Amino acid sequence: MRRGKPTIKTRLLLLFFVFFLVPFSVSAAIWYGKSSKSLEDNAVDSTGLLVKQINHNLDFYFDDIEKATLPLLTNKLVQEFVKIDPQDQYQYFYTSNQLLAEVYPRYVYGRGDIYGFTVLSNRGVYYSSTSLADRIEQYRNVSADGPNYRILGISKVNDTPVLTVHRRIIDNLTYRPAGAIVIDLFLDRILEIIDEVRIGGTGFVYIVDENGRYLYHPDHELWGRPASVRPEGGSMITGKGHDRKMVISDRSSLTGLTLVAEIPRDMLMGKLNATRDMTVFVGGLLFLFALVTAAMLSLSITRPLSHLLKLMKKAEMGDLHVRAPVRQDEIGRLNQGFNHMLDEIGRLIDVAHRSQMREMEMAIKQREALLQSMQSRINPHFLYNTLSVINSHAIVSKVKPISQMTVWLSQILRYSLDVSEKPVPLEEELNHVLTYIKIQKARFKDLEVDVGLNPDWGVRVESLRLIIQPVVENAFAHGYEKHGRKPGYIGIWGEADSRWFTLRIADKGSGMEPDLLGRYRDALASFSEQDMLDTGRQPFERIGLWNVHCRLRLAFGPPYGVSIAASDTAGTIIELKLPYAPADERRGLRLV
Numbered sequence: 001m002r003r004g005k006p007t008i009k010t011r012l013l014l015l016f017f018v019f020f021l022v023p024f025s026v027s028a029a030i031w032y033g034k035s036s037k038s039l040e041d042n043a044v045d046s047t048g049l050l051v052k053q054i055n056h057n058l059d060f061y062f063d064d065i066e067k068a069t070l071p072l073l074t075n076k077l078v079q080e081f082v083k084i085d086p087q088d089q090y091q092y093f094y095t096s097n098q099l100l101a102e103v104y105p106r107y108v109y110g111r112g113d114i115y116g117f118t119v120l121s122n123r124g125v126y127y128s129s130t131s132l133a134d135r136i137e138q139y140r141n142v143s144a145d146g147p148n149y150r151i152l153g154i155s156k157v158n159d160t161p162v163l164t165v166h167r168r169i170i171d172n173l174t175y176r177p178a179g180a181i182v183i184d185l186f187l188d189r190i191l192e193i194i195d196e197v198r199i200g201g202t203g204f205v206y207i208v209d210e211n212g213r214y215l216y217h218p219d220h221e222l223w224g225r226p227a228s229v230r231p232e233g234g235s236m237i238t239g240k241g242h243d244r245k246m247v248i249s250d251r252s253s254l255t256g257l258t259l260v261a262e263i264p265r266d267m268l269m270g271k272l273n274a275t276r277d278m279t280v281f282v283g284g285l286l287f288l289f290a291l292v293t294a295a296m297l298s299l300s301i302t303r304p305l306s307h308l309l310k311l312m313k314k315a316e317m318g319d320l321h322v323r324a325p326v327r328q329d330e331i332g333r334l335n336q337g338f339n340h341m342l343d344e345i346g347r348l349i350d351v352a353h354r355s356q357m358r359e360m361e362m363a364i365k366q367r368e369a370l371l372q373s374m375q376s377r378i379n380p381h382f383l384y385n386t387l388s389v390i391n392s393h394a395i396v397s398k399v400k401p402i403s404q405m406t407v408w409l410s411q412i413l414r415y416s417l418d419v420s421e422k423p424v425p426l427e428e429e430l431n432h433v434l435t436y437i438k439i440q441k442a443r444f445k446d447l448e449v450d451v452g453l454n455p456d457w458g459v460r461v462e463s464l465r466l467i468i469q470p471v472v473e474n475a476f477a478h479g480y481e482k483h484g485r486k487p488g489y490i491g492i493w494g495e496a497d498s499r500w501f502t503l504r505i506a507d508k509g510s511g512m513e514p515d516l517l518g519r520y521r522d523a524l525a526s527f528s529e530q531d532m533l534d535t536g537r538q539p540f541e542r543i544g545l546w547n548v549h550c551r552l553r554l555a556f557g558p559p560y561g562v563s564i565a566a567s568d569t570a571g572t573i574i575e576l577k578l579p580y581a582p583a584d585e586r587r588g589l590r591l592v
Contacts, residue, residue, distance in 0.1 A: 047203075047261050051250045054205065055259045057193045062165075062255050065185065066149050068111065069167060072181050077103055079172050082121040082179040096127045104129055115162045115184040119169075122179050130157050130184055139182050142166055151255055153215055154187070154223050161187050161220070190216065203263040210256040227260075304331045308338065320346050387413070405442060408435050416466060421555060424465055426503075426578065427458025430492075433468040437490060440476065444487045452493035461494075461501045462579050464551055468492070470544040471505045471562075471574050479509025479572055489571075500560065500577045508571040517567050524549055524562055545574070552576070 072078055081095045099119065107114055116130030118139065126136055135155070142152070152164040162184040171178035194205050194216070206227075207216040214222045236247050249260040304327070311322045320342050324335035387410045394403035415432045430453065441447050472490060480487040491506035512520070523539045523546070532550045540546050549562035556579050565573040 047246075047248045047263060048250070051205070051248055051259050051261050054193060055250045055252050055257075058190070058207075058257070058259070059252050059254045061189060061193065062151070065165060065183070066167075069107070069165075069181065069183055072103070072107065072117075073167060073169050074172060075103060078119055078169065078181070079178075081119055081125070081127060082123070082169055082171065084121065084123065084125055086124045092125055099127050100129075113186050113189045115157065115160065115186050117184065118182040120180045120182065122177065130162075139166065139180065142180065151209065151215070151257065152182075153209065153213070157184055163187055163190060163215075187216075203261060205259065205261050208258040208260060215257060304335075308335060311338070315342060320349075401442070405439060408439050411435050412439075421464065421551075423462040423555070425459045425581075426461040426463045426501075427455075429463045429465065429468050430458060432466075433472055433492075436469050436472065440487065447487050448489045450489070450491040450493070452491070454494075457494060457496065457501065460581055461496075461503075462556075462581055464555055467548055467552065467576065468503070468505065470548050471576070474544050474574075475505065475507035475509060475572065479507040479511070483510040485509060501580060503576040503578060504565065504573055505576070506571060506573045511569055511572050512564075512567040517564065520545070520564055524564070529554060529557075548576070552578070 077095060077098050081099065084091050084095060086092075104117075107117065116128070118126060118128035118130065118136070120126045120136070120139055128136070135157075142150075148168045148170075150166050152166050154161055154163050156162070163186075165183045165185060167181045167183070168177055169179040169181060170176065204218050206214060206218065206222075208227045209215040212227055214225055214227055217223060238245055238247055244264070246263045247260060248263070249258050251258040308324055308331075311324055314322045323342070324338050326332055326339075327335060387406045391403050391406040391410070394400070394406060412432065412435055415428075430451075434451070437447075437449055441449070475490060476487050487507075487509075489506075489508040492503070493506075494501060494503045496502070511517075519539065527539070532554060538546070545562060553561045560577045560579055563575045563577070565575050567573070
């Protein structure tokens with residue numbers, strides 16, 4: 001190597017920097033800019049469609065109100081009322097009572113969205129089912145030059161917020177304005193139309209009238225006040241920094257109302273920013289990995305012989321488990337010879353012990369393999385990280401049932417993926433099966449669950465993982481669904497005596513067939529531990545209940561395991577005999 005020339009390690013570092021970090025950073029910046037613009041454009045398009053749909057629904061509703069109240073304008077009693085002389089008290093009270101008896105029930109009781117109405121005469125008399133005197137003067141001041149059908153705004157009548165609609169009455173004889181009908185509408189239908197669409201977590205919709213005032217706003221204090229933003233349609237961005245927001249509006253040609261949707265820009269960019277941060281984080285990890293890889297590659301080229309020397313020193317000290325790395329070059333062949341020498345030495349040492357330990361070792365391996373096989377059959381293999389992503393989307397979309405379901409399923413997976421056969425407190429196993437039952441209750445709303453266990457025994461009794469769930473699954477699959485029945489009852493209770501703790505799982509399904517019940521009882525009573533280890537003598541094709549019995553018997557020994565207390569058309573009761581923790585083996589109490 002010439003003096004001053006860059007080393008191989010330095011060259012590798014420069015190579016990774018130029019051809020990895022720089023292109024990655026540039027492409028990430030370009031991607032982020034284009035994604036931001038695309039996200040804003042998509043938000044404008046999708047929200048614009050939603051706003052137009054809401055406006056269309058509001059137009060349809062107000063058009064329906066206009067058509068429904070049109071017969072009021074020509075109603076005989078209404079026409080007679082607007083012609084009454086204010087001095088004719090008899091005619092006034094007579095016609096008012098007629099309106100109350102005939103017109104009021106038809107329009108107020110006939111439609112659930114009409115709170116009440118008021119009939120005003122240009123002669124000075126009025127009839128109202130809801131309004132107070134101060135509102136009458138407000139209605140009289142409505143300009144006669146405006147449209148015959150107009151929306152006045154939201155106000156409160158007897159502490160009830162209503163939307164007031166004004167309709168001019170034309171005299172059927174003179175064809176001149178003779179008065180007006182003012183209809184007060186409940187806000188329920190309008191709020192229902194607006195609430196049909198949710199714009200993210202912090203976006204909202206409001207309505208601005210023709211005069212630029214808030215007709216409706218989620219903040220009721222703003223009703224009737226001038227709008228802070230008076231859009232004329234389309235979209236725009238207002239504010240600065242974190243207060244920037246996208247405003248999308250649509251004006252109705254029918255009502256003159258402008259529907260406005262406001263979406264904070266941070267809400268639109270939240271997921272993209274998170275993706276950007278994740279990209280930077282992953283890029284940093286990849287860059288760090290590249291540096292480490294370059295350093296390791298340099299080390300593997302410049303120091304292979306030194307590494308082999310260290311392995312030989314360890315072998316001299318008695319560590320025959322060391323192995324030299326495999327390489328496809330001359331040094332690799334030297335390493336291969338070193339490994340072969342250690343393998344041969346180890347083989348010669350093992351020969352002296354193999355004949356004595358073979359039978360015991362094979363039995364232990366066979367038992368471990370069987371337990372591990374049983375455990376692997378029970379453990380479900382799902383992707384926990386995928387459930388976390390689903391839960392995050394559910395939380396953002398405010399779909400609580402999906403979020404809760406993924407949390408329960410995540411708890412089941414976390415518990416199931418632990419393949420340890422060490423005993424666990426009964427409390428952990430019960431918590432797991434109750435989470436499983438919660439998921440089943442989401443499917444079967446009428447499912448009754450009866451748990452009668454004293455909480456004190458949760459830590460006094462030992463169990464294995466995934467012992468109770470297969471029994472409960474059998475109840476659903478074979479007790480109910482196999483016979484075309486919906487699961488209706490699952491019971492879990494326990495009883496303790498001086499020898500063991502008995503846990504009972506009951507259902508009210510159709511039970512086992514007598515022949516199958518007899519086979520199960522014979523196998524549960526007669527099979528020894530040695531028989532269970534013999535994989536060729538398994539008595540059943542389905543391993544659920546038999547698997548639970550074998551795991552308990554192999555882990556704790558007799559008399560622990562599974563027994564079938566009853567199984568007929570009235571249901572099935574399965575009993576699990578479990579051991580106490582060492583400090584509680586002498587207790588014998590009945591659980592409540």
